[in-house]
Amino acid sequence: MPDDLSNPEYPIPEDLRGQVTITTLDKIYNWGRRSSVWPMFWGLACCAIEMIATATSRYDMARFGMEVMRPSPRQTDLMIISGTVTKKLIPQIVRLYNQVPEPKYVMAMGACASGGGPFKEGYNVVSGVDQFLPVDVYVPGCPPTPQALIHGFLVLHKKIAAQPIKAIPGYQKAALEPLPIPVLGPDLINLRDLPRIPAAASGSGPEEA
Amino acid sequence: MTDQPIDVHVDNLETRFPGMVSQDSRQGYTGYLVKPEGLTAFATALRDQMGFRYLSSVTAVDYLAEDLMEVVYHAYRLEGGPALVFKTQVPRQEPHVPSLVPLFPGAEFQEREAWDLFGVRFDGHPDLRRILMWEGFGGHPMRKDWHEAYYEEEAKPFKNRWPEGQVYRIEDKVPYGHNVSYPSEFSPEGWVPQEDVALYAGLGKIQGNGDGSGGGLDTEQIVINLGPQHPSTHGVFRMVVRLDGETVVDLRPVMGYLHRNHEKLGERNTFLMNMPFTDRLDYLCSMSNNFGYALAVEKLMGIQPPERADYIRVMMAELTRIINHMLAIGFLLNDLGAYFTPVMYCFNERELILDVFEAVSGSRMMCNYFRFGGVARDLTQDAFGMVKRLVQERLPPKLDELERFLVKNEIVRERSIGVGVLSAEQAIALSAAGPVLRASGVPYDVRRAEPYSIYDRLEFDVCTRQHGDIYDRFLIRFDEMRQSLRILQQVVRDLPPGEIMTGKPQYQVRVPAGESYGRVENPKGELGFYLVSNGKANPYRYHIRSPSFINLTSLAQMCRGQKIADAVVILGSIDIVLGEVDR
Numbered sequence: 001m002p003d004d005l006s007n008p009e010y011p012i013p014e015d016l017r018g019q020v021t022i023t024t025l026d027k028i029y030n031w032g033r034r035s036s037v038w039p040m041f042w043g044l045a046c047c048a049i050e051m052i053a054t055a056t057s058r059y060d061m062a063r064f065g066m067e068v069m070r071p072s073p074r075q076t077d078l079m080i081i082s083g084t085v086t087k088k089l090i091p092q093i094v095r096l097y098n099q100v101p102e103p104k105y106v107m108a109m110g111a112c113a114s115g116g117g118p119f120k121e122g123y124n125v126v127s128g129v130d131q132f133l134p135v136d137v138y139v140p141g142c143p144p145t146p147q148a149l150i151h152g153f154l155v156l157h158k159k160i161a162a163q164p165i166k167a168i169p170g171y172q173k174a175a176l177e178p179l180p181i182p183v184l185g186p187d188l189i190n191l192r193d194l195p196r197i198p199a200a201a202s203g204s205g206p207e208e209a
Numbered sequence: 210m211t212d213q214p215i216d217v218h219v220d221n222l223e224t225r226f227p228g229m230v231s232q233d234s235r236q237g238y239t240g241y242l243v244k245p246e247g248l249t250a251f252a253t254a255l256r257d258q259m260g261f262r263y264l265s266s267v268t269a270v271d272y273l274a275e276d277l278m279e280v281v282y283h284a285y286r287l288e289g290g291p292a293l294v295f296k297t298q299v300p301r302q303e304p305h306v307p308s309l310v311p312l313f314p315g316a317e318f319q320e321r322e323a324w325d326l327f328g329v330r331f332d333g334h335p336d337l338r339r340i341l342m343w344e345g346f347g348g349h350p351m352r353k354d355w356h357e358a359y360y361e362e363e364a365k366p367f368k369n370r371w372p373e374g375q376v377y378r379i380e381d382k383v384p385y386g387h388n389v390s391y392p393s394e395f396s397p398e399g400w401v402p403q404e405d406v407a408l409y410a411g412l413g414k415i416q417g418n419g420d421g422s423g424g425g426l427d428t429e430q431i432v433i434n435l436g437p438q439h440p441s442t443h444g445v446f447r448m449v450v451r452l453d454g455e456t457v458v459d460l461r462p463v464m465g466y467l468h469r470n471h472e473k474l475g476e477r478n479t480f481l482m483n484m485p486f487t488d489r490l491d492y493l494c495s496m497s498n499n500f501g502y503a504l505a506v507e508k509l510m511g512i513q514p515p516e517r518a519d520y521i522r523v524m525m526a527e528l529t530r531i532i533n534h535m536l537a538i539g540f541l542l543n544d545l546g547a548y549f550t551p552v553m554y555c556f557n558e559r560e561l562i563l564d565v566f567e568a569v570s571g572s573r574m575m576c577n578y579f580r581f582g583g584v585a586r587d588l589t590q591d592a593f594g595m596v597k598r599l600v601q602e603r604l605p606p607k608l609d610e611l612e613r614f615l616v617k618n619e620i621v622r623e624r625s626i627g628v629g630v631l632s633a634e635q636a637i638a639l640s641a642a643g644p645v646l647r648a649s650g651v652p653y654d655v656r657r658a659e660p661y662s663i664y665d666r667l668e669f670d671v672c673t674r675q676h677g678d679i680y681d682r683f684l685i686r687f688d689e690m691r692q693s694l695r696i697l698q699q700v701v702r703d704l705p706p707g708e709i710m711t712g713k714p715q716y717q718v719r720v721p722a723g724e725s726y727g728r729v730e731n732p733k734g735e736l737g738f739y740l741v742s743n744g745k746a747n748p749y750r751y752h753i754r755s756p757s758f759i760n761l762t763s764l765a766q767m768c769r770g771q772k773i774a775d776a777v778v779i780l781g782s783i784d785i786v787l788g789e790v791d792r
Contacts, residue, residue, distance in 0.1 A: 042438050044445055045788055046465055046492035046574060053548075056556040071440035088343055089445055089466040092437055111779050116388070119487065122470030122476070123350050123357035124342065128378065143492075143574055165723065183402055186347030187358070187389045197397050
């Protein structure tokens with residue numbers, strides 16, 4: 001990694017090349033952040049098995065400093081939504097997301113988490129976790145192979161490397177509002193929809209095609 | 210087992226229960242129709258006099274046109290043989306059926322599921338709450354007249370998907386732009402969400418304590434939720450535990466967090482479209498899920514796969530069993546606190562088997578490899594060589610190595626011997642299946658009890674263990690892997706050349722009207738597919754008897770009186786996969 005760390009505008013004397021690197025604060029800081037992204041250890045469905053397979057010896061996430069998978073959201077940088085997001089579970093997912101300390105990243109792994117996948121038409125399935133959480137990286141596949149997931153990690157690393165310290169959302173002065181946690185009623189109630197519910201419910205249901 | 214002589218004749222049922230029982234004479238149907246008022250007496254006689262002590266599957270079917278709700282039961286003899294199917298029909302408006310839980314405790318969750326999804330009330334059920342959806346959900350989703358928010362048409366392929374048609378997606382037309390719909394009278398003002406009051410109230414309490422009469426310390430019992438996000442629940446699964454100190458007083462599993470509406474989607478899909486969905490049931494064993502579904506549909510169609518396809522199927526199913534038991538053992542050790550090392554070892558072998566799957570089907574996990582009347586692609590010479598190397602050179606020594614590492618380990622033995630005991634009688638009554646049943650000393654294996662495919666000509670033993678504790682459930686998986694290797698060695702030796710498909714591969718299969726129940730011995734137990742076809746392109750009813758789901762019925766029984774740390778290990782020893790529990 002020192003190649004993209006060093007700043008070629010400042011020539012370093014030949015005999016110090018191996019010991020000294022001149023770089024920017026943003027670069028060295030993000031290099032540290034992206035080389036130790038700790039994912040949260042929780043699986044939702046089939047994708048979780050491929051996620052675990054990525055952590056095992058053949059693919060090995062430890063190469064990216066990602067082998068520390070803690071089940072607690074408090075020790076997490078990255079939430080991998082690895083599986084189908086159901087209406088029954090989305091309140092817990094949003095609650096967990098609110099507990100992850102900033103800066104935090106969300107990866108939608110697989111077709112279900114990205115957009116509902118093969119189960120999209122189901123009555124208990126949320127069509128993509130991005131309806132409730134801000135997603136940083138989408139990994140396509142059903143389930144994505146470990147190679148695809150690793151590619152997703154590399155994309156996330158690029159994204160982290162490109163964030164100036166001053167622009168990271170969690171480092172701003174203003175306090176961040178927690179996301180509203182949806183409620184389970186006769187169907188899932190997204191609190192952002194509240195004003196629209198009585199009108200739409202008293203009208204017809206889904207429009208007839 | 211029982212001292213009563215077993216009545217081997219079941220053909221005189223109509224005379225024995227006059228006016229209550231009649232043959233199901235509909236075209237393509239089997240079994241008996243029992244009137245609801247006679248159901249309890251019939252089931253009692255079935256259990257105590259005729260030896261059908263194992264109630265395997267309970268499900269409901271909604272016959273909208275006839276205005277009937279039908280509850281279907283499958284019962285078995287443990288000596289083997291086919292199922293005795295009996296049904297009871299009630300009107301759709303207020304369906305009330307007597308509960309069979311007092312006779313067969315294993316029906317508890319399945320009856321709750323039928324209440325949740327169909328709205329069938331089971332009178333006398335101890336704890337009739339919703340199980341897959343949440344309390345307060347609007348309607349009973351599996352009913353034929355209940356439409357989901359993204360409802361487009363009754364069945365696929367949808368008319369608007371034709372290339373020359375105006376293609377649109379239904380989600381662009383729903384009022385909220387996403388997958389929700391509310392009943393017309395619903396208004397969020399004044400509405401109070403239903404909490405889990407009934408769930409917590411149902412947790413049993415030990416009476417007579419807390420006032421100093423217990424003899425020991427005065428303790429206060431507390432209720433703890435494990436999950437749904439918990440590292441040792443193997444997915445999104447919740448256990449509500451009432452604790453007295455460290456001891457589990459009562460436990461209630463809560464599932465449905467991964468309920469992906471498999472059955473509703475299955476009834477919208479065509480028969481062939483369901484094949485990739487079965488992969489995603491028990492996502493560790495996609496090949497054997499395919500197997501069960503293919504068998505059920507082949508039964509309805511009345512076709513047989515060619516010899517070579519049968520061999521390939523068995524090969525894939527047994528490789529899957531090895532994968533599953535490897536992971537079951539690995540994660541069980543993970544639950545015991547060995548952390549990730551055993552999983553690493555087990556995943557090594559799994560990757561090698563997945564290479565075979567990838568070579569034959571093009572996918573590591575979701576194989577979608579079986580077709581009605583054969584398999585999708587032929588086993589190439591390369592893949593065959595891989596299998597040969599695996600079963601002859603690689604896996605047997607690795608299995609020995611794993612056993613050497615784990616079986617005599619002092620901590621494993623200390624933590625698992627005598628913990629979470631399930632007696633044979635309890636296992637049968639609770640409808641446990643697969644390794645859980647066999648570790649309790651019941652030699653019941655679908656591959657022997659009702660042989661399918663080519664299992665009747667293969668040599669293997671039905672493994673049993675006698676104690677029914679965690680250690681036995683752990684050891685029996687080693688035994689079964691060895692038997693799988695035995696089967697695989699025979700299959701590799703005898704694999705015949707020839708066709709892999711009966712008839713030509715087709716997108717739409719013609720399935721005659723009727724019902725069928727195809728079952729296979731999955732790594733986790735008996736996986737059954739109950740299908741009702743009305744002659745159309747999509748199944749009228751598509752139900753999965755999932756072993757993980759029904760094995761969970763015995764979880765509370767095993768955990769009572771154990772320590773909370775053991776409850777986690779007991780859950781690991783049942784070996785559930787949430788995709789199959791919640792479907």
